[in-house]
Amino acid sequence: xxxxxxxxxxxxxxxxxxxxxxxxxxxxxxxxxxxxxxxxxxxxxxxxxxxxxxxxxxxxxxxxxxxxxxxxxxxxxxxxxxxxxxxxxxxxxxxxxxxxxxxxxxxxxxxxxxxxxxxxxxxxxxxxxxxxxxxxxxxxxxxxxxxxxxxxxxxxxxxxxxxxxxxxxxxxxxxxxxxxxxxxxxxxxxxxxxxxxxxxxxxxxxxxxxxxxxxxxxxxxxxxxxxxxxxxxxxxxxxxxxxxxxxxxxxxxxxxxxxxxxxxxxxxxxxxxxxxxxxxxxxxxxxxxxxxxxxxxxxxxxxxxxxxxxxxxxxxxxxxxxxxxxxxxxxxxxxxxxxxxxxxxxxxxxxxxxxxxxxxxxxxxxxxxxxxxxxxxxxxxxxxxxxxxxxxxxxxxxxxxxxxxxxxxxxxxxxxxxx
Amino acid sequence: xxxxxxxxxxxxxxxxxxxxxxxxxxxxxxxxxxxxxxxxxxxxxxxxxxxxxxxxxxxxxxxxxxxxxxxxxxxxxxxxxxxxxxxxxxxxxxxxxxxxxxxxxxxxxxxxxxxxxxxxxxxxxxxxxxxxxxxxxxxxxxxxxxxxxxxxxxxxxxxxxxxxxxxxxxxxxxxxxxxxxxxxxxxxxxxxxxxxxxxxxxxxxxxxxxxxxxxxxxxxxxxxxxxxxxxxxxxxxxxxxxxxxxxxxxxxxxxxxxxxxxxxxxxxxxxxxxxxxxxxxxxxxxxxxxxxxxxxxxxxxxxxxxxxxxxxxxxxxxxxxxxxxxxxxxxxxxxxxxxxxxxxxxxxxxxxxxxxxxxxxxxxxxxxxxxxxxxxxxxxxxxxxxxxxxxxxxxxxxxxxxxxxxxxxxxxxxxxxxx
Numbered sequence: 055x056x057x058x059x060x061x062x063x064x065x066x067x068x069x070x071x072x073x074x075x076x077x078x079x080x081x082x083x084x085x086x087x088x089x090x091x092x093x094x095x096x097x098x099x100x101x102x103x104x105x106x107x108x109x110x111x112x113x114x115x116x117x118x119x120x121x122x123x124x125x126x127x128x129x130x131x132x133x134x135x136x137x138x139x140x141x142x143x144x145x146x147x148x149x150x151x152x153x154x155x156x157x158x159x160x161x162x163x164x165x166x167x168x169x170x171x172x173x174x175x176x177x178x179x180x181x182x183x184x185x186x187x188x189x190x191x192x193x194x195x196x197x198x199x200x201x202x203x204x205x206x207x208x209x210x211x212x213x214x215x216x217x218x219x220x221x222x223x224x225x226x227x228x229x230x231x232x233x234x235x236x237x238x239x240x241x242x243x244x245x246x247x248x249x250x251x252x253x254x255x256x257x258x259x260x261x262x263x264x265x266x267x268x269x270x271x272x273x274x275x276x277x278x279x280x281x282x283x284x285x286x287x288x289x290x291x292x293x294x295x296x297x298x299x300x301x302x303x304x305x306x307x308x309x310x311x312x313x314x315x316x317x318x319x320x321x322x323x324x325x326x327x328x329x330x331x332x333x334x335x336x337x338x339x340x341x342x343x344x345x346x347x348x349x350x351x352x353x354x355x356x357x358x359x360x361x362x363x364x365x366x367x368x369x370x371x372x373x374x375x376x377x378x379x380x381x382x383x384x385x386x387x388x389x390x391x392x393x394x395x396x397x398x399x400x401x402x403x404x405x406x407x408x409x410x411x412x413x414x415x416x417x418x419x420x421x422x423x424x425x426x427x428x429x430x431x432x433x434x435x436x437x438x439x440x441x442x443x444x445x446x447x448x449x450x451x452x453x454x455x456x457x458x459x460x461x462x463x464x465x466x467x468x469x470x471x472x473x
Numbered sequence: 474x475x476x477x478x479x480x481x482x483x484x485x486x487x488x489x490x491x492x493x494x495x496x497x498x499x500x501x502x503x504x505x506x507x508x509x510x511x512x513x514x515x516x517x518x519x520x521x522x523x524x525x526x527x528x529x530x531x532x533x534x535x536x537x538x539x540x541x542x543x544x545x546x547x548x549x550x551x552x553x554x555x556x557x558x559x560x561x562x563x564x565x566x567x568x569x570x571x572x573x574x575x576x577x578x579x580x581x582x583x584x585x586x587x588x589x590x591x592x593x594x595x596x597x598x599x600x601x602x603x604x605x606x607x608x609x610x611x612x613x614x615x616x617x618x619x620x621x622x623x624x625x626x627x628x629x630x631x632x633x634x635x636x637x638x639x640x641x642x643x644x645x646x647x648x649x650x651x652x653x654x655x656x657x658x659x660x661x662x663x664x665x666x667x668x669x670x671x672x673x674x675x676x677x678x679x680x681x682x683x684x685x686x687x688x689x690x691x692x693x694x695x696x697x698x699x700x701x702x703x704x705x706x707x708x709x710x711x712x713x714x715x716x717x718x719x720x721x722x723x724x725x726x727x728x729x730x731x732x733x734x735x736x737x738x739x740x741x742x743x744x745x746x747x748x749x750x751x752x753x754x755x756x757x758x759x760x761x762x763x764x765x766x767x768x769x770x771x772x773x774x775x776x777x778x779x780x781x782x783x784x785x786x787x788x789x790x791x792x793x794x795x796x797x798x799x800x801x802x803x804x805x806x807x808x809x810x811x812x813x814x815x816x817x818x819x820x821x822x823x824x825x826x827x828x829x830x831x832x833x834x835x836x837x838x839x840x841x842x843x844x845x846x847x848x849x850x851x852x853x854x855x856x857x858x859x860x861x862x863x864x865x866x867x868x869x870x871x872x873x874x875x876x877x878x879x880x881x882x883x884x885x886x887x888x889x890x891x892x
Binding site for chain 2: 096113115120122123125126129132134135136152153198202203205206207244245246247248
């Protein structure tokens with residue numbers, strides 16, 4: 055307490071409860087600071103598994119973690135569910151919907167990304183992105199409603215009601231295409247015995263010449279084969295130019311009848327970054343080696359909101375959950391150092407490898423020193439890593455055991471959609 | 474096949490996939506008939522546990538059962554997700570949204586009930602009923618949003634943001650009041666450390682002089698004590714006359730500040746019954762002893778849609794899931810008999826007792842021959858019966874084990890709400 059009886063403890067404000075924000079919070083566990091975490095949702099989303107919510111393999115409760123649980127046993131931490139509307143670096147003040155202005159001594163901007171439709175006509179209105187829990191629930195509802203509608207009116211089948219297009223051959227596109235194909239083959243085929251399932255097409259469009267660009271050629275080729283084995287039609291060198299509710303116009307000039315288009319093509323930095331009045335780098339906030347904002351040593355930016363460069367390679371960090379998590383932890387530790395009058399340290403990313411799953415029993419894994427895995431072994435590795443990630447950060451409960459059990463036994467949810 | 478090559482098998486049309494409709498379907502398993510089941514949702518709802526969805530003890534997947542699962546291994550059964558819009562007994566034809574007209578040889582009307590607000594001002598707009606899955610999800614979202622709003626703006630607390638009123642002292646009202654009180658005490662108290670939880674009131678209003686009218690006086694008194702022990706304020710002989718979004722006007726003249734009002738006060742027959750052109754009895758379709766509609770031996774009405782009288786007591790059957798289920802089975806068997814040129818049999822309801830739970834470890838049970846139970850023993854009996862019911866009709870999976878485990882360990886869902 056200072057002489058006026060106010061708390062002398064510095065106030066750390068963390069914007070965003072994703073991988074970066076939560077890691078920053080946890081790194082401040084022992085620091086003599088008050089912390090306020092703000093997120094527009096009451097839960098953290100485990101985004102790498104959102105596609106499993108969309109395909110009814112996991113429930114929202116299994117992929118979400120209640121941020122308020124973090125408050126237990128931490129009386130100096132607060133959480134408010136509110137959308138951040140403005141950041142004022144001059145006044146050291148943040149405004150969020152429904153809250154009085156919040157002042158800070160240290161700020162962590164971990165607001166993540168928003169979907170980038172690259173200005174493609176109709177995409178914002180008719181494409182289904184897969185970045186938030188709401189996106190995943192909407193996509194699932196839409197696919198099931200398209201099948202229901204075709205079940206009632208069979209003329210819709212030839213209009214493309216059962217066709218799902220996926221745009222983007224990165225991890226999101228590959229994972230959702232494989233999972234939708236399995237959903238149709240394992241469940242919907244039995245749910246809709248009257249529908250001609252041979253007309254339930256899953257088509258993946260990728261502008262570039264390969265799927266999974268950042269992976270090694272061997273893994274890319276495996277992913278393509280594994281998708282095709284699951285009935286996914288993979289169209290490389292093809293993009294979309296116009297999206298209507300039931301039609302997709304291709305760059306090459308064709309028109310595809312499809313009532314569902316999943317958008318897995320790209321993200322852009324949260325537009326709030328632009329409001330802080332700092333020149334952006336590729337839409338992101340430029341940070342130094344210690345992740346602090348240029349000219350603002352008390353402001354840290356982590357995850358997809360940051361334009362951070364790996365000092366060793368000179369290249370920007372990939373937009374991965376693991377980067378956000380490690381950067382969040384580094385930012386939290388740097389704040390703790392500054393509070394203790396120690397200097398902030400440069401952030402070093404420890405690359406543990408990348409992976410993507412194509413379906414049950416099929417995945418690709420690329421480890422840092424050039425080692426790769428494909429197929430069932432890779433899938434087991436993927437499973438093991440995700441269990442460890444879920445167990446470490448999100449949930450130590452029955453969920454994991456059930457999830458693994460469901461994956462192994464092909465048990466699913468119940469295709470329940472609330473209007 | 475007849476001479477024109479059409480199927481000679483009679484077509485049974487079942488309207489409604491609740492306890493009654495599904496039981497009728499299952500009773501037709503071995504009958505030489507085609508069956509079409511219609512429901513506006515793709516799932517059956519286990520209504521006795523809806524209050525647990527509203528209080529985040531169960532997920533929608535745990536209380537819903539996908540009706541399409543019934544089709545597996547039954548090629549002569551069909552299901553369509555569609556809302557029934559008209560029943561024409563003359564033409565033996567039913568219309569449902571998005572479907573061509575459906576003709577039938579035998580019809581089962583199992584459309585259930587709709588909420589009855591008894592014309593109370595503001596109720597339809599501002600009260601939260603608890604009869605459908607959507608109702609339960611909406612109520613949960615509303616309570617959590619009221620707490621979130623108070624967390625951001627503490628002046629809302631004294632405006633009643635944390636107060637939940639429950640109207641109706643029947644099983645629904647008692648169960649939801651107890652469950653909401655436990656949700657606040659067990660979870661929300663920890664989720665919102667900044668809120669004054671002593672102001673989080675749960676108030677139950679019952680017009681009559683007692684809770685749980687059909688139960689014995691001893692059980693009613695126990696239920697009142699058990700609710701009060703959980704912090705619920707029980708107001709007997711009190712009703713509501715006007716409901717505003719944040720204010721409840723009482724019959725006695727008082728005004729209560731409350732941002733949530735749960736409507737557990739009553740149901741009325743599905744209005745579609747009125748469209749069939751038969752004089753109704755208390756809004757319901759009158760049926761004979763064999764559950765067939767007066768003058769229409771090929772049309773059966775079961776569950777809340779039917780005005781059925783117990784021949785032994787001369788009184789109407791209670792509106793319970795167990796009555797609907799047994800009646801549905803009887804209707805299905807009667808159709809099978811008629812198809813086989815045997816006469817339909819009168820319906821006999823086997824009363825296995827009634828029960829209601831007040832919270833974890835507290836319930837009341839009344840068995841047919843006057844035996845009663847209260848407290849923990851009653852709660853174990855309640856648990857056992859519901860496990861058996863879930864296991865019998867709905868789901869034979871991990872869900873039950875998890876549900877029992879969650880109940881015993883007080884583990885809950887994650888208060889996740891999608892906008």
